[in-house]
Amino acid sequence: MPNRWKPxxxxxxxxxxxxxxxxxxEETADxxxxxxxxxxxxxxxxxxxxxxxxxxxxxxHEFAPTFLVGIYLNRFTRxxxxxxxxxxRFAFTGTLGAHHAWRPLDDxxxxxxxxxxNELRATxxxxxxxxVLQCIEDYxxxxxxxxxxxxxxxxxxxxxAV
Numbered sequence: 001m002p003n004r005w006k007p008x009x010x011x012x013x014x015x016x017x018x019x020x021x022x023x024x025x026e027e028t029a030d031x032x033x034x035x036x037x038x039x040x041x042x043x044x045x046x047x048x049x050x051x052x053x054x055x056x057x058x059x060x061h062e063f064a065p066t067f068l069v070g071i072y073l074n075r076f077t078r079x080x081x082x083x084x085x086x087x088x089r090f091a092f093t094g095t096l097g098a099h100h101a102w103r104p105l106d107d108x109x110x111x112x113x114x115x116x117x118n119e120l121r122a123t124x125x126x127x128x129x130x131x132v133l134q135c136i137e138d139y140x141x142x143x144x145x146x147x148x149x150x151x152x153x154x155x156x157x158x159x160x161a162v
Contacts, residue, residue, distance in 0.1 A: 007073065007088040011051040012038035012131070014069050014093045014139045020114035021136055022096070024058050027108045028128065029080045034113070034120075035128035036091070036135060037063075039106075046152035047090040055096075057106045062097030067144040069093050072131050090150060091135040 013036055015022040023034045039054035041047060048065045055063035069091040076085050105111075115123070117140060120133055127133060 005086075007086040009041040009047075010038055010087050010089045011041060011047050011054055012036040012089055012091045012135060013051055013055045013063055013065070014091055014135050015055070015063070015096050016093070016139065017096065017114070020116055021120065022059065022061075023113050023115060023120075023132070024105075025110045025113055026058075026128070027110065029078065032110065032126070033128040034115075034123060034126050034132060036132055037112075038089070041090075044157060046156065047150050048092065048147055048152075051090070051092045051094075056100075056103070058109050059112045060100045060103040060105060062100075063094055064097060065092035065094040065147065067093050068147060068149055069135055069143055069145075070138050072134065074129055074131050076129060087129075087131075089131055089135075091131075091138070092147075093139055093144065 015037065022037065024037050026033055026035055037055045037058045041050045051065050052063050055061055072089040072091065074087045074089065076087065077083065078085065117136065120136060124133060
């Protein structure tokens with residue numbers, strides 16, 4: 001099979017406090033966009049660990065995933081290059097921990113913002129992808145699945161592909 005298709009695996013955190021959701025505002029090729037704290041799964045880590053790492057890198061907050069909200073497939077065309085990309089996203093919710101103000105945020109991340117569901121719905125044109133709101137709507141609908149649903153074999157954690 002010469003050109004096997006493989007989606008890009010990503011993780012996202014759905015973080016709610018007092019009726020508001022934490023998002024990151026980030027620079028993209030299409031300008032300033034809103035996204036859930038999210039990023040790519042790295043070699044040698046589980047989706048749960050990747051989610052905790054991405055939240056720390058993008059918001060300077062510790063995060064402990066407690067439930068899977070959903071698994072999502074999304075297709076995207078890059079504005080500048082026209083590349084056709086498919087993302088497989090694992091969205092988790094959990095407990096927001098300590099803030100480390102001294103930590104720099106990932107490149108491109110401008111700041112964190114807290115928005116209500118109605119504010120999110122009113123700003124869809126600024127969302128990085130349609131999954132930003134979809135994941136939050138699923139969270140609001142009460143979708144929660146045990147973390148054990150996402151099994152990571154020990155071979156992943158002990159053997160890092162190059």
